[in-house]
Amino acid sequence: MSDSTVPQESNPPAPSAWGVALESVRCPHCDWRYFAPPDKADIRCPHCFQADLTPLGEAAAQLPYRLPPEQWLPFAVDAATLNLSVETFAGGIPYAPRDLNGDALRARVQPLYLPLWLVDGNVTAEWSAEVGFNYQVVSHRERYADGGGWRTEEIHKDQVRWESRVGRLERHYDNVVAPALEDHPALERALGTYPLTNVRPYAANALSDALVRLPDRAPSAAWPDATPNFQAAAAEECRQAAQSDHIQKFRWSPKYTQTNWTLLLLPVYASYYLDDESAPQPVLINGLTGKITGARRASMQRAQRAALITAIVAVVLFALGLLLGILGIAAPPLLVFGILLAIVAFGGGAVGALLPIVRASRFNRKQEVEGR
Ligand SMILES: [Zn+2]
Known part of the structure; x- marks a missing residue:
């Protein structure tokens, strides 16, 4: 220069x-x-x-x-x-x-x-x-x-x-x-x-x-x-x-x-x-x-709130299941129904409460990786 x-x-x-x-x-x-x-x-x-x-x-x-x-x-x-x-x-x-x-x-x-x-x-x-x-x-090729x-x-x-x-x-x-x-x-x-x-x-x-x-x-x-x-x-x-x-x-x-x-x-x-x-x-x-x-990010607060609501519903259903189970001692059909309800509420609640947190954090992690 x-x-x-x-x-x-x-x-x-x-x-x-x-x-x-x-x-x-x-x-x-x-x-x-x-x-x-x-x-x-x-x-x-x-x-x-x-x-x-x-x-x-x-x-x-x-x-x-x-x-x-x-x-x-x-x-x-x-x-x-x-x-x-x-x-x-x-x-x-x-x-x-x-x-x-x-x-x-x-x-x-x-x-x-x-x-x-x-x-x-x-x-x-x-x-x-x-x-x-x-x-x-340009070349030529013979073909049959x-x-x-x-x-x-x-x-x-x-x-x-x-x-x-x-x-x-x-x-x-x-x-x-x-x-x-x-x-x-x-x-x-x-x-x-x-x-x-x-x-x-x-x-x-x-x-x-x-x-x-x-x-x-x-x-x-x-x-x-x-x-x-x-x-x-x-x-x-x-x-x-x-x-x-x-x-x-x-x-x-x-x-x-x-x-x-x-x-x-x-x-x-x-x-x-x-x-x-x-x-x-x-x-x-x-x-x-x-x-x-x-930055596109999921709200962890909203995901946690959704998880909490699911957990509360699951706890209520679980308690109801237990209650029916206790009443079922006198009426056996209720006992079966109560136990089933408690099991479903416990399992569904555990998975359902984790799901929002997993989805939100997985989304955020993916965005961070793509943003690098
Ligand atoms: Zn500035």
């Missing part, structure tokens, strides 16, 4: 450059930092839902980047997809916490944008690669068919012919992406990728009542993630220039100049439900695809 490629650490202007009033805020619990509309500057943090947002104060000047974004991806999940996502998330959980339901998740939805770096830059490079051209080998005698069949086999190429490129690349958040890989795993087909130039009305999470990775930290994407773009161009079908072993010695860093905003809905301890469990939804992510 030449000196001229050192990413610019911009001197941050006030967030009013975004074309809309915004406050710099942070969450004291999880330390996510946001630009928030003034009427949302002290809401519950839409990441952890554990604390109210507080002003960033002096630290706002130290943010890695505060320029307005260049592009954004509008929210595009339709109501039906969103409903299906939250209902599927909330459904199918044995003894789900009472607060985990589609209505609560929908009612608490907070729109939010996650940042992604977009890098523009000029590149000059010597390059070498192997380019591959598809071709078909009943009644038809010998017939010749043509067999087509796909092959690739590789040729070496070297060249020099001088190109300008726009909007090469790089993560702007330390936890971007984890978020991408959880939320799925964002198709970038509907990217639009940023406009102030993009935000309306949404918060914007601020980058926590400076361009200098994100640069090593940008260069492979520059290389991939260059390799694809070289493939096209060679009019080949494939390219491999692409090597180059790039020199970057005039790199310019801007942001792309990715839409997310944040919501939460309360678990057994009334602790908020955050849920995130991809604002393009509706993919939903969060």
Whole structure:
């Protein structure tokens, strides 16, 4: 990387450059930092839902980047997809916490944008690669068919012919992406990728009542993630220039100049439900695809309550069985019935009381394993 490629650490202007009033805020619990509309500057943090947002104060000047974004991806999940996502998330959980339901998740939805770096830059490079051209080998096979005698069949086999190429490129690349958040890989795993087909130039009305999470990775930290994407773009161009079908072993010695860093905003809905301890469990939804992510857990309290009710019913029936048994000393048919009732109540009660606990803990264990 030449000196001229050192990413610019911009001197941050006030967030009013975004074309809309915004406050710099942070969450004291999880330390996510946001630009928030003034009427949302002290809401519950839409990441952890554990604390109210507080002003960033002096630290706002130290943010890695505060320029307005260049592009954004509008929210595009339709109501039906969103409903299906939250209902599927909330459904199918044995003894789900009472607060985990589609209505609560929908009612608490907070729109939010996650940042992604977009890098523009000029590149000059010597390059070498192997380019591959598809071709078909035709061979013939003789085959004997009943009644038809010998017939010749043509067999087509796909092959690739590789040729070496070297060249020099001088190109300008726009909007090469790089993560702007330390936890971007984890978020991408959880939320799925964002198709970038509907990217639009940023406009102030993009935000309306949404918060914007601020980058926590400076361009200098994100640069090593940008260069492979520059290389991939260059390799694809070289493939096209060679009019080949494939390219491999692409090597180059790039020199970057005039790199310019801007942001792309990715839409997310944040919501939460309360678990057994009334602790908020955050849920995130991809604002393009509706993919939903969060901890799905059975309520052990509800499972224990179900177990207790079953146990009480079993004890009552068992006692009744014993009582009938005692009365049965005088009337033998009652004795048999009483003993049977006591046995069934004892066995059924033991199994029935264990079942909710086993189901709930087995479900939770499976979710934890899948979440790893
Ligand atoms: Zn938080």
